[in-house]
Amino acid sequence: MQTLIPxxxxxxxxxxxxxxxxxxxxxxxxxxxxxxxAPAGWTYALIPLGLLAxxxxxxxxxxxxxxxxxxxxxxxxxxxxxxxxxxxxxxAVGFAIxxxxxxxxxxxxxxSLLTAAAVIALIVGYIGLVRARWEVIAxxxxxxxxxxxxxxxxxxxxxxxxxxxxxxxxxxxQQYAPAATPAVPAAPASAHWSSPx
Ligand SMILES: [Zn+2]
Numbered sequence: 001m002q003t004l005i006p007x008x009x010x011x012x013x014x015x016x017x018x019x020x021x022x023x024x025x026x027x028x029x030x031x032x033x034x035x036x037x038a039p040a041g042w043t044y045a046l047i048p049l050g051l052l053a054x055x056x057x058x059x060x061x062x063x064x065x066x067x068x069x070x071x072x073x074x075x076x077x078x079x080x081x082x083x084x085x086x087x088x089x090x091x092a093v094g095f096a097i098x099x100x101x102x103x104x105x106x107x108x109x110x111x112s113l114l115t116a117a118a119v120i121a122l123i124v125g126y127i128g129l130v131r132a133r134w135e136v137i138a139x140x141x142x143x144x145x146x147x148x149x150x151x152x153x154x155x156x157x158x159x160x161x162x163x164x165x166x167x168x169x170x171x172x173x174q175q176y177a178p179a180a181t182p183a184v185p186a187a188p189a190s191a192h193w194s195s196p197x
Pocket of ligand 1: 024
Protein backbone atom coordinates (compact mmCIF):
# COMPACT_ATOMS: atom_id res chain seq x y z
CA MET A 1 0.00 0.00 0.00
CA GLN A 2 1.14 3.51 -0.72
CA THR A 3 -0.05 7.07 -0.38
CA LEU A 4 0.50 9.42 -3.32
CA ILE A 5 1.16 13.05 -2.46
CA PRO A 6 1.28 15.56 -5.35
CA UNK A 7 4.86 16.71 -5.84
CA UNK A 8 3.55 20.28 -6.22
CA UNK A 9 2.09 20.08 -2.71
CA UNK A 10 5.23 18.63 -1.16
CA UNK A 11 7.41 21.25 -2.85
CA UNK A 12 5.58 24.05 -1.04
CA UNK A 13 4.81 22.11 2.15
CA UNK A 14 1.05 22.04 1.52
CA UNK A 15 -1.11 19.26 3.00
CA UNK A 16 1.82 17.42 4.58
CA UNK A 17 0.48 15.50 7.63
CA UNK A 18 1.67 16.57 11.07
CA UNK A 19 2.57 12.98 12.03
CA UNK A 20 5.51 10.96 10.73
CA UNK A 21 4.88 8.70 7.75
CA UNK A 22 6.67 5.66 9.20
CA UNK A 23 5.04 5.37 12.64
CA UNK A 24 2.13 7.83 12.57
CA UNK A 25 3.35 9.37 15.84
CA UNK A 26 3.34 13.02 16.84
CA UNK A 27 6.23 14.88 15.24
CA UNK A 28 9.12 16.17 17.32
CA UNK A 29 11.15 17.28 14.32
CA UNK A 30 10.29 19.09 11.13
CA UNK A 31 13.03 18.62 8.57
CA UNK A 32 13.61 19.65 4.96
CA UNK A 33 13.70 16.38 3.04
CA UNK A 34 15.00 15.70 -0.44
CA UNK A 35 13.10 12.97 -2.25
CA UNK A 36 14.42 11.31 -5.41
CA UNK A 37 12.98 8.95 -8.00
CA ALA A 38 14.27 5.44 -8.49
CA PRO A 39 16.41 4.92 -11.61
CA ALA A 40 14.30 3.67 -14.55
CA GLY A 41 14.86 -0.03 -15.16
CA TRP A 42 16.48 0.47 -18.55
CA THR A 43 19.25 2.66 -17.13
CA TYR A 44 20.75 -0.41 -15.44
CA ALA A 45 21.46 -1.78 -18.94
CA LEU A 46 24.08 0.99 -19.21
CA ILE A 47 26.18 -0.36 -16.34
CA PRO A 48 28.12 -2.75 -18.62
CA LEU A 49 29.08 0.34 -20.67
CA GLY A 50 30.56 1.82 -17.56
CA LEU A 51 29.44 3.13 -14.22
CA LEU A 52 30.03 6.70 -15.43
CA ALA A 53 27.52 6.32 -18.30
CA UNK A 54 24.97 4.98 -15.83
CA UNK A 55 25.57 7.79 -13.34
CA UNK A 56 25.28 10.50 -16.03
CA UNK A 57 22.00 9.14 -17.43
CA UNK A 58 20.76 8.60 -13.88
CA UNK A 59 21.52 12.24 -13.03
CA UNK A 60 19.75 13.50 -16.17
CA UNK A 61 16.62 11.36 -15.81
CA UNK A 62 16.26 11.70 -12.04
CA UNK A 63 13.33 13.61 -10.53
CA UNK A 64 14.02 15.42 -7.28
CA UNK A 65 11.49 17.07 -4.97
CA UNK A 66 12.94 19.21 -2.22
CA UNK A 67 10.22 19.22 0.45
CA UNK A 68 10.60 22.08 2.95
CA UNK A 69 8.37 20.29 5.47
CA UNK A 70 8.29 16.66 6.53
CA UNK A 71 7.66 15.42 10.04
CA UNK A 72 9.55 12.89 12.12
CA UNK A 73 8.85 11.42 15.56
CA UNK A 74 11.27 10.44 18.31
CA UNK A 75 11.45 6.88 16.99
CA UNK A 76 12.36 8.11 13.49
CA UNK A 77 15.08 10.29 15.00
CA UNK A 78 16.61 7.58 17.17
CA UNK A 79 16.49 5.19 14.23
CA UNK A 80 18.46 7.68 12.14
CA UNK A 81 20.89 8.39 14.97
CA UNK A 82 21.56 4.67 15.58
CA UNK A 83 22.16 4.05 11.88
CA UNK A 84 24.48 7.01 11.47
CA UNK A 85 26.56 6.13 14.52
CA UNK A 86 26.69 2.37 13.81
CA UNK A 87 27.44 2.53 10.10
CA UNK A 88 29.65 5.57 10.54
CA UNK A 89 31.81 3.57 12.95
CA UNK A 90 31.86 0.64 10.54
CA UNK A 91 33.03 2.93 7.72
CA ALA A 92 35.74 4.34 10.00
CA VAL A 93 36.88 0.79 10.79
CA GLY A 94 37.02 0.11 7.03
CA PHE A 95 39.40 3.04 6.62
CA ALA A 96 41.43 2.15 9.72
CA ILE A 97 42.13 -1.49 8.81
CA UNK A 98 44.52 -0.77 5.90
CA UNK A 99 46.39 1.75 8.04
CA UNK A 100 46.74 -0.79 10.86
CA UNK A 101 47.81 -3.47 8.36
CA UNK A 102 50.54 -1.24 6.98
CA UNK A 103 51.69 -0.21 10.42
CA UNK A 104 51.98 -3.84 11.55
CA UNK A 105 53.60 -4.85 8.22
CA UNK A 106 51.06 -7.68 7.74
CA UNK A 107 51.65 -9.80 4.64
CA UNK A 108 50.51 -13.01 2.93
CA UNK A 109 47.10 -14.44 3.82
CA UNK A 110 46.73 -12.09 6.78
CA UNK A 111 47.02 -9.06 4.47
CA SER A 112 44.45 -10.53 2.03
CA LEU A 113 42.06 -11.22 4.87
CA LEU A 114 42.45 -7.69 6.22
CA THR A 115 41.87 -6.21 2.74
CA ALA A 116 38.68 -8.24 2.32
CA ALA A 117 37.49 -7.19 5.78
CA ALA A 118 38.18 -3.52 4.97
CA VAL A 119 36.29 -3.69 1.64
CA ILE A 120 33.28 -5.38 3.26
CA ALA A 121 33.24 -2.86 6.14
CA LEU A 122 33.36 0.06 3.67
CA ILE A 123 30.58 -1.32 1.43
CA VAL A 124 28.24 -2.23 4.31
CA GLY A 125 29.03 1.05 6.08
CA TYR A 126 28.30 3.08 2.94
CA ILE A 127 24.99 1.33 2.23
CA GLY A 128 23.98 1.77 5.88
CA LEU A 129 24.75 5.50 5.77
CA VAL A 130 22.74 5.89 2.54
CA ARG A 131 19.81 4.16 4.24
CA ALA A 132 20.00 6.62 7.14
CA ARG A 133 18.85 9.49 4.88
CA TRP A 134 15.55 11.15 5.86
CA GLU A 135 14.04 10.08 2.52
CA VAL A 136 14.50 6.42 3.50
CA ILE A 137 13.32 6.96 7.10
CA ALA A 138 10.16 8.54 5.64
CA UNK A 139 9.74 5.51 3.31
CA UNK A 140 9.01 7.79 0.39
CA UNK A 141 10.36 8.55 -3.04
CA UNK A 142 9.38 10.45 -6.17
CA UNK A 143 7.48 8.51 -8.85
CA UNK A 144 9.27 8.05 -12.19
CA UNK A 145 7.12 10.73 -13.84
CA UNK A 146 8.12 13.23 -11.14
CA UNK A 147 4.47 14.11 -10.39
CA UNK A 148 4.04 12.42 -7.01
CA UNK A 149 5.75 11.46 -3.81
CA UNK A 150 4.87 7.85 -3.12
CA UNK A 151 4.92 6.94 0.57
CA UNK A 152 5.26 3.18 0.92
CA UNK A 153 3.26 1.49 3.71
CA UNK A 154 2.37 4.78 5.44
CA UNK A 155 1.09 4.73 9.02
CA UNK A 156 -2.76 4.85 9.04
CA UNK A 157 -2.66 8.18 10.93
CA UNK A 158 -0.49 9.71 8.20
CA UNK A 159 -2.71 8.39 5.42
CA UNK A 160 -5.90 9.59 7.16
CA UNK A 161 -4.53 13.09 7.67
CA UNK A 162 -3.42 13.39 4.06
CA UNK A 163 -6.71 11.99 2.72
CA UNK A 164 -8.56 14.63 4.76
CA UNK A 165 -6.43 17.41 3.25
CA UNK A 166 -6.97 15.99 -0.24
CA UNK A 167 -10.74 15.70 0.28
CA UNK A 168 -10.92 19.26 1.55
CA UNK A 169 -9.02 20.47 -1.51
CA UNK A 170 -11.29 18.61 -3.92
CA UNK A 171 -14.71 19.13 -2.33
CA UNK A 172 -14.41 22.55 -0.76
CA UNK A 173 -12.05 24.71 -2.82
CA GLN A 174 -13.97 27.87 -1.89
CA GLN A 175 -13.53 27.34 1.87
CA TYR A 176 -10.09 25.82 1.56
CA ALA A 177 -7.90 28.74 0.52
CA PRO A 178 -7.95 28.10 -3.22
CA ALA A 179 -5.02 30.40 -3.98
CA ALA A 180 -2.76 28.46 -1.63
CA THR A 181 -3.74 25.07 -3.00
CA PRO A 182 -1.42 23.96 -5.82
CA ALA A 183 -3.01 22.10 -8.71
CA VAL A 184 -3.22 18.33 -8.41
CA PRO A 185 -1.74 16.53 -11.42
CA ALA A 186 -3.78 13.95 -13.36
CA ALA A 187 -3.90 10.45 -11.90
CA PRO A 188 -0.69 8.53 -12.56
CA ALA A 189 -0.79 5.86 -15.25
CA SER A 190 1.56 3.49 -13.47
CA ALA A 191 2.62 4.96 -10.16
CA HIS A 192 3.49 1.78 -8.40
CA TRP A 193 6.20 1.26 -5.86
CA SER A 194 9.07 -0.74 -7.27
CA SER A 195 12.78 -1.50 -7.07
CA PRO A 196 13.24 -1.26 -3.29
CA UNK A 197 16.66 -0.21 -2.13
ZN1 LIG B 1 8.30 8.11 13.28
